[in-house]
Amino acid sequence: MLSAVIDRRYNSNYFGFDGHRPPLQKNVRIVTARYQQILGIRFFDGDVEEAIEVMLERGGFLVAPSGTCFARLREDDPYRRAMLAADLAIADSGLMVLMSRLLRRKKVRRVSGLSYLQHLVVKLKGEGITEIRWVLPSERARQKLLDWSRGDALAVRIDNCYVAPQYGLKIEDRHLTALIEEHRPAHVVIAVGSGPQEKLGYYLRENLSYRPAIHCIGAALGFITGDQIRIPGWADRVYLGWLGRLLAQPHVFVPRLWRARNLPWLIWKYGENLPPIRQ
Numbered sequence: 001m002l003s004a005v006i007d008r009r010y011n012s013n014y015f016g017f018d019g020h021r022p023p024l025q026k027n028v029r030i031v032t033a034r035y036q037q038i039l040g041i042r043f044f045d046g047d048v049e050e051a052i053e054v055m056l057e058r059g060g061f062l063v064a065p066s067g068t069c070f071a072r073l074r075e076d077d078p079y080r081r082a083m084l085a086a087d088l089a090i091a092d093s094g095l096m097v098l099m100s101r102l103l104r105r106k107k108v109r110r111v112s113g114l115s116y117l118q119h120l121v122v123k124l125k126g127e128g129i130t131e132i133r134w135v136l137p138s139e140r141a142r143q144k145l146l147d148w149s150r151g152d153a154l155a156v157r158i159d160n161c162y163v164a165p166q167y168g169l170k171i172e173d174r175h176l177t178a179l180i181e182e183h184r185p186a187h188v189v190i191a192v193g194s195g196p197q198e199k200l201g202y203y204l205r206e207n208l209s210y211r212p213a214i215h216c217i218g219a220a221l222g223f224i225t226g227d228q229i230r231i232p233g234w235a236d237r238v239y240l241g242w243l244g245r246l247l248a249q250p251h252v253f254v255p256r257l258w259r260a261r262n263l264p265w266l267i268w269k270y271g272e273n274l275p276p277i278r279q
Contacts, residue, residue, distance in 0.1 A: 040274025
């Protein structure tokens with residue numbers, strides 16, 4: 001098991017609020033980060049609350065790759081660079097966790113993107129944080145988020161919601177960067193789907209003048225707001241969230257799940273090493 005203490009090189013970059021930390025940082029608990037490397041990616045090996053505390057302390061961008069994402073490591077070089085540069089990776093994929101245990105005797109604690117976001121929402125609400133930039137895939141997703149926020153949930157303002165354009169292979173979004181710089185939120189939640197969102201998170205980290213916590217959580221936001229099928233907590237805990245999505249939208253998820261078929265072979269062949277990219 002690899003271990004590392006939180007890197008404090010980022011403090012000077014993170015103090016972007018007139019010399020002070022963002023409001024959420026006042027009650028941060030220092031956590032010693034633990035990692036397990038799988039297919040070249042250093043996955044956080046702690047519980048969900050520890051993962052959140054690490055993000056609050058460090059800032060940067062978090063990724064939560066599902067089982068269908070690992071094939072992309074061999075096909076999409078910008079995505080590959082973004083994943084390797086992530087400040088924190090959580091083990092969202094139940095298949096990856098199981099195959100690592102069975103084939104490599106490597107245990108990493110699973111923290112699903114859904115569980116992470118649920119705990120993050122509770123944390124932000126408890127701290128009274130409302131300055132969050134939400135990056136969404138569609139107008140429908142924005143409306144679902146606003147409807148959800150009107151209940152007993154986290155307050156969301158429409159002017160903090162950004163509907164992302166259709167990104168290409170290489171991602172650059174100067175308009176979003178300017179909006180974030182103008183308001184300087186402590187948190188940016190990106191929910192535009194695996195592939196583009198990791199590249200966008202990397203782009204923002206490299207181009208912002210300060211260091212917010214950027215949470216790339218894919219469909220997890222839609223599970224909460226109702227933009228996607230709702231996944232019960234028990235299904236998420238026993239690694240069956242994918243089954244609900246498959247039954248709800250088979251024409252969408254059968255091709256995605258097919259892409260995950262090589263994940264056991266990749267883990268068996270490469271273990272903790274990064275697979276070579278296809279030429």
